[in-house]
Structure formats: C-alpha cells, structure tokens
Amino acid sequence: MLGYLGRRFAAAAITLALACAAVFASIHLLPGDPVAMLLGEQAGADPEVVQKMRGQLGLDRPLIEQFISWIGGLATGDLGRSLRTGEPVFADVMVRLPRSLELIGGGLSIAMLLGIPLGVVAARGRGRVAGTAASVAAIAGFSAPVFVSGIILVIVFSLWLDILPSSGFVEFAEDPTMHLACLALPATAIGINFMGVVARMTRASLSDTMTKEYVRLARAKGLSRDAAILKHALPNALVPVIAVIGIRAGNLLGGTVIVEALFDWPGLSSMLVSAVFARDYPVIQGALVAIFAVFVLIGLAIDTCQGIVDPRTRESAA
C-alpha cells in the first residue's frame, strides 16, 4: 500500500510540475503581449512607457530567468502581486481556495447521495417503470448544463418559494446559517450535474455485478433480492464508480467556473475569470496553479480511496 501511494504521489508531483511549466509557458508564449494589453491602445503605442512597464514587471529579463524566479516564488508561497489591486496573489488564493473546495465537496456529496440510490433503482428495475424513470432522471441530470439547472434552482427556491438566497456569499465565521444558505443552491447545481454521471455508472456497474455468481449464491442461500443487491453486489459495483468519479473530477472542478459566475461565489474560478478579463496575468497564473493543484489532489485522493477499497489496483498500477 505504501509503495502504491508513493508511486501515486510521485506521479501527482510530476503532473503538477508539468502543469506549472505549462501555465507559465501559456501566459508567456500565447499571442498577445500582456504589457500592451494592460496599457491599452494609447499608452501601449508609446515605446518608452511600454519599456518602463516591462522593467517594472520584470518582463525584460530572459524568459528562463523569469521562470526560475517564478518557480522560486511558488515554492515559498509568493505568487507575485495583482496588477490591478497590488494585493499579494498567494493570500487571495488561500482565502478563495477553501470556498471552491466547499462547493466541490458539497456538490460531490449531493451527487453521491442522489446518484447512487438512483443508479441502484435504475439497475434493479430494468424494464420496469421505476427503473426507466431513474434512467431518464440520470440522463437528464447528466445533460443539463450547470447553468440551466442553476437557473431552475434559483427560480424555484429564490423566486417562487423565497427560502434561499439567489446569489452572494457570507463568511462562515460571520453567520454560519446564512453561509450554508448561500452554499445550498450552487452546491446543488454542481451536484445535480454530477449525479447523472454517478447514477449512470452505478447502474451499468451494478447491472453487471448482479449477474455474478456470488450474488446468485447469496440468493440461493435465502437472501432476498434487495438484500443480495445491497450487501453483496453494491459494494463491489461501487469500485468502478469511484474510478469514474476520479476521471471526471475535472468536470466537477470545471462546473465551479459556471456556478461561481452564476451565484457570485467568490472562489478560485471566479478569480480566474475576472483576472482573464482584466489581463491580470500574475493572478491568472496563481489561480491556474491553485486550480491544477486542487485537480491533482482530487485525483490523488480518489486513487488512495481506490487503493483502500480494491487491493487489486495497488498491484496493477505500476
């Protein structure tokens, strides 16, 4: 188990290092000079102003030197300062990171709580009304764009029922109830979308497991159909479901982009989007690195869970 975890950690570290290099390269190699874009057309036309700005930002140094100093900063928790506000990027990332994780955690919990039972109903009732209804619900959840389910949630819970705020954010320390009320709709929007993925995977995996001999044996020794499914088939069927959640972790993270914009949730993704619009490239770099780090860590967490649940993965994954 330790060896397996060690290999996974090493792979994650390499991925993250590559991602950091890619982030740096994409900002510096993509067409479009950040200085010219920052200054706008008028000031950008003045070579003297541009030169001064480049010097201030350290952009006149060779690329490799800039990269080394950026990586050095990264290692010591210094991601530079925002060009707009002058605030340190690292501090902003650390404030926003838990908020995005909260959204992802909430969304994932909702997806599993709804998706697994839905998948079980769909697999168990194949060819019957309940099963078909569950399959339809799964494909509908999977097809609904996050912003469509989000808007429907706002219309139902904020406009009609008027019980939850339609957008906004309150610190947990300030008002815990209000904080959770603000979290409810965005987390559900992410959860509904991912629920479809979980339900479809659970259905497929469980349908397959239900035909296995050990499940038939459980039936033969007198267990009811439902008990055989829940006690014997489901735990085994969930192994590939966990794997798929890992593969789709990017979707979960990607969902936060739309949801944070829709619900004015001040997380990492909204930080990235507003920085992209403002061409605030130290913030873009910082936000991207943080997002990739979250992504790699989710993958690592899933791999670890899988290694615990299913010992075979430890041996096969070289």
Add this chain to the structure above:
Amino acid sequence: MHVTAGPWAAAVYLTVVVILAVFADILSPRDPLAIDPNNILASPSAENLLGTDELGRDLLARIIHGGRVSLEVAVSAIVLASAIGIPLGIGIAFSGRRVETFAMRVIDVFVSLPEIFVAIVILGFAGGGLTTLIGTIGILFFPQFARVAYGMARSIRAREHVLCAVSLGAGTAWIIRKEILPNMMSVIAVQASFTLSFAMLMEAGLSFLGLGVPPPTPSWGQMIGGLKNYIFINAWPVVVPSVVLFAAVLSVNVLGDWLQDRLNPELRR
C-alpha cells in the same frame, strides 16, 4: 428495428433545430438584432411568440439564429478534433513500443485536464470569435479521439482477418485503410456523438461567461448569460434558451446512447 419513443423524439427535435439553424435567414420571423425599447423582457405574445430579451429583441428569432452558432461551433470542433485525433491515435498504435507508452501517457494527461480552464485562458488572450472558439474546443477534444482510435487500432490489428491480410503481404497503409478504419467507425461514431454534447456544453459555458462569439450575434449560452441577471424582473426570457439548450444536449445524449446500443451492444454501459 425497434426504436423507443426517446430516440424518436430526440431525432425529431434535433432535425427541427438543424433545419431552423441552416435556414435561419428565411425561417426567422423577425430580425434577431432589432431592438425595441418599449417592449423589453416580455412574456410570449402574438407579436413575439417566445417573448423578448433585455433589449426588446425577439427571442424566437434569437433562438433560431443562436442555434446556428451553437451547432456550427460544436460540429466544426468535433470534425477538427477527429481529423487530428483519429490519424494520431492510429499512428501511435503503429509506432514502436517506446513511442506508444510515452505518447499515450501524454494523451492521458491531456484527457484528464479540466478543459474549461485551458479554454478560458486561450480565449481570454486570443479573444472570442467563431474561429478561435472552434479551434480551441477542437484542440481540447482531439486527445479523446486519439485515445479511442489508438485502442481500437490496437485491438483490430490483433484480429485474425488482419493477421491474415498481413500474411498475404498487405502493407501497413492498406491495412489501415481497408481493415482498421472501416472496423473502428462504429465506435468512433459513438465517441463523436458523446463528444458533440460536451462540445455544445463547452461552447454554451464559454459564451455564458462572455468568452464566446461576441455580441450582438446570439448564441444560446450567451443569451442565458445575459438574461440571467433579469430573473427577478421576468423569469420567462431566461427559461427559453435554457430549455432549448437542455433539450438539444439531452437529445444528442439520448441518440448517442441509442447508437451505442445499436452499434456496439457488447460495450453497453
């Protein structure tokens, strides 16, 4: 051939959407860009069958024209992604063992990347627009095609009819053209249909954020992004493009499922 109600409804809906999008200029009842300040955020009426948006523009006309952008971007991106991905995947399958392992590792990293963040950065710097949007989405999705093509090419190459052709002296190019490509098409078709729905979602999401085709040209995602701010004045207008987009993605997925069951029953998920 047994087809249930779901795939039928999906096919009919998509046909209508495609026809409306292709012949938007003829079929659209009004000008999608005509502003009417006296009639903003209206619910349906005889005048505007689906109501109006925040500038008083006719929603039906904008839905019809917006479908054109959404479909054009998604379909072109898939064509681009498969044009790069399929040859690449087959090429990797026929390269040596070392290249194979390395290339597939790289492709796996690409497949697992959260695409939307990469898209946001590219479009933020390059600026939105039809071509950039198609290029970005196409590039983000080609690794998925490469992976499927690679897997299929490897498994088909080991089949007896291919070994037989090799022993009769067939060259690699002939094998790829006559044996590999025709045999992988059904799996590729299913992959394309699922990727199409992802591409539609991606286009809609980017347009929703304001990174898609620049206004006033409508696209469904962009309409939703604009109208969401007026939910508390009138919730109707934002519901229209939301439902239309949702139904389109759902239809593509339902047809993809159906295609999967018809063409590759052994891969049933």
